Amino acid sequence: MGRTEQYMQTSHVDRNHVDVVIIGGGMVGASLAIGLRNTLPESISIAVIEAVALSDDAPAGWQPSYDARSTALSEGTRRIFEALGVWQHIDQNAEPITDIHVSDRGHTGITRIKAEEHRVPALGYVVDNSWLGQILVSAVQERDGIDWLCPVSVKELTPEESGMIVALDTGKSLKAELVILADGGRSGLTRTLGIDIDESQYGQTAIVTNITPARHHQSVAYERFTDEGPMALLPRHNGDCALVWTMPEALAEERLQLVEDDFLAELQDRFGYRLGRFCKVGERFSYPLSLKQSREQVRTGLVVLGNAAHSLHPVAGQGFNLSLRDTQALADVLGAAGQQGQPLGGLDLLLSYVKGRQQDQHQTIGFSDKVVSLFSNDSLVLAGARNAGLLGMGLLFPVRDWFARQAMGLNR
Ligand SMILES: Cc1cc2nc3c(=O)[nH]c(=O)nc-3n(C[C@H](O)[C@H](O)[C@H](O)COP(=O)(O)OP(=O)(O)OC[C@H]3O[C@@H](n4cnc5c(N)ncnc54)[C@H](O)[C@@H]3O)c2cc1C
Numbered sequence: 001m002g003r004t005e006q007y008m009q010t011s012h013v014d015r016n017h018v019d020v021v022i023i024g025g026g027m028v029g030a031s032l033a034i035g036l037r038n039t040l041p042e043s044i045s046i047a048v049i050e051a052v053a054l055s056d057d058a059p060a061g062w063q064p065s066y067d068a069r070s071t072a073l074s075e076g077t078r079r080i081f082e083a084l085g086v087w088q089h090i091d092q093n094a095e096p097i098t099d100i101h102v103s104d105r106g107h108t109g110i111t112r113i114k115a116e117e118h119r120v121p122a123l124g125y126v127v128d129n130s131w132l133g134q135i136l137v138s139a140v141q142e143r144d145g146i147d148w149l150c151p152v153s154v155k156e157l158t159p160e161e162s163g164m165i166v167a168l169d170t171g172k173s174l175k176a177e178l179v180i181l182a183d184g185g186r187s188g189l190t191r192t193l194g195i196d197i198d199e200s201q202y203g204q205t206a207i208v209t210n211i212t213p214a215r216h217h218q219s220v221a222y223e224r225f226t227d228e229g230p231m232a233l234l235p236r237h238n239g240d241c242a243l244v245w246t247m248p249e250a251l252a253e254e255r256l257q258l259v260e261d262d263f264l265a266e267l268q269d270r271f272g273y274r275l276g277r278f279c280k281v282g283e284r285f286s287y288p289l290s291l292k293q294s295r296e297q298v299r300t301g302l303v304v305l306g307n308a309a310h311s312l313h314p315v316a317g318q319g320f321n322l323s324l325r326d327t328q329a330l331a332d333v334l335g336a337a338g339q340q341g342q343p344l345g346g347l348d349l350l351l352s353y354v355k356g357r358q359q360d361q362h363q364t365i366g367f368s369d370k371v372v373s374l375f376s377n378d379s380l381v382l383a384g385a386r387n388a389g390l391l392g393m394g395l396l397f398p399v400r401d402w403f404a405r406q407a408m409g410l411n412r
Pocket residue numbers: 023024025026027028029049050051052063064065066069070071072073152153154155182183184185186187189206208244287305306307308314316317318319320321322323
């Protein structure tokens with residue numbers, strides 16, 4: 001389908017005023033649109049502007065949010081998606097995680113976290129991003145009262161006294177009372193608004209691909225720490241595993257070039273034989289890793305959300321889960337204000353949202369960052385500490401319980 005054709009089919013915005021404009025229809029922006037449509041009165045208009053269309057014939061990795069990755073969704077996320085009315089569809093291709101197996105290469109410490117110990121059916125769920133995209137984008141398109149403008153890119157944002165002017169690459173402009181910036185942080189819109197981003201490089205790259213092991217994964221997720229960096233093998237619904245393998249950038253460059261057999265041999269050497277022999281590897285993609293945090297999450301008429309607000313190391317599987325909790329809180333705050341006829345872009349209102357999210361963001365970002373620093377280092381002292389830590393976690397239920405609740409998105 002051509003660009004203009006798709007825009008015309010999916011958008012019926014022909015006015016130049018929209019109450020709430022969401023920039024980015026990725027995992028976070030699309031989820032927020034569904035949440036807001038549930039909480040805001042019908043009279044308040046919502047538009048989602050997304051630069052890249054989902055397409056069946058697109059090569060894997062083409063859409064930046066719904067690409068070839070898989071995402072581990074926490075139990076907390078499942079509950080939010082259920083409340084949004086989309087979990088029953090996502091669930092059709094979601095693999096439950098019944099056990100998490102945490103180990104440290106070359107050391108004895110191992111801990112296992114089991115769903116049954118925590119009296120939940122699953123500790124989390126693994127879903128292909130492409131499947132999540134199909135469900136979320138369809139839900140946005142099907143909901144009455146959400147305009148889906150795609151493929152349309154936002155070129156510029158200009159604050160005005162009572163809102164924001166949103167300039168599109170179609171040459172058109174929209175006036176919005178409230179803009180939610182969920183563009184993943186890569187389009188540079190935060191920068192043009194003068195919002196500073198704190199960034200610390202991990203000096204690591206994640207290689208992401210699918211692996212077919214000789215043994216079925218039995219719904220177990222493996223987190224393995226090595227002297228090069230952490231790796232996760234997550235169970236997929238088709239019996240394969242989704243690999244997120246982090247390592248120093250230069251090593252990633254080399255491993256991306258290896259022929260299939262050599263790549264599998266190196267992976268096998270790092271991971272071991274818990275899943276038997278690795279038989280096949282899918283297409284490999286790489287993601288440079290850093291911790292990014294926006295210094296401001298709200299201004300009058302503006303909210304910065306999702307990866308644009310905070311982008312985490314993927315190994316603890318917390319980034320999207322955290323953003324979805326932000327999304328739910330924002331939909332609740334705006335919904336309550338909308339029902340009372342209050343302006344949605346007011347600074348005090350938006351600051352109340354940020355205040356309510358501070359503790360969870362601080363705790364989750366801290367947890368994710370500490371796991372990476374403790375487990376991505378080959379110093380003997382740290383190796384001893386994490387070995388003791390894993391053994392301790394294996395022995396002490398309260399510690400393991402805390403770790404499990406954090407992984408499930410329930411520690412708040
Ligand atoms: C390798 C890897 C594995 C991960 N695994 C997990 C996991 O297991 N669990 C977990 O919770 N998190 C995980 N994450 C984190 C998760 O992927 C992110 O939190 C999530 O993608 C953030 O979504 P987002 O919508 O904020 O941003 P994005 O996914 O980047 O989406 C932004 C969207 O905005 C659109 N856009 C950009 N600029 C414009 C513009 N100017 N105009 C219009 N549209 C625009 C883009 O096309 C895109 O669709 C992982 C991340 C990586 C890198």
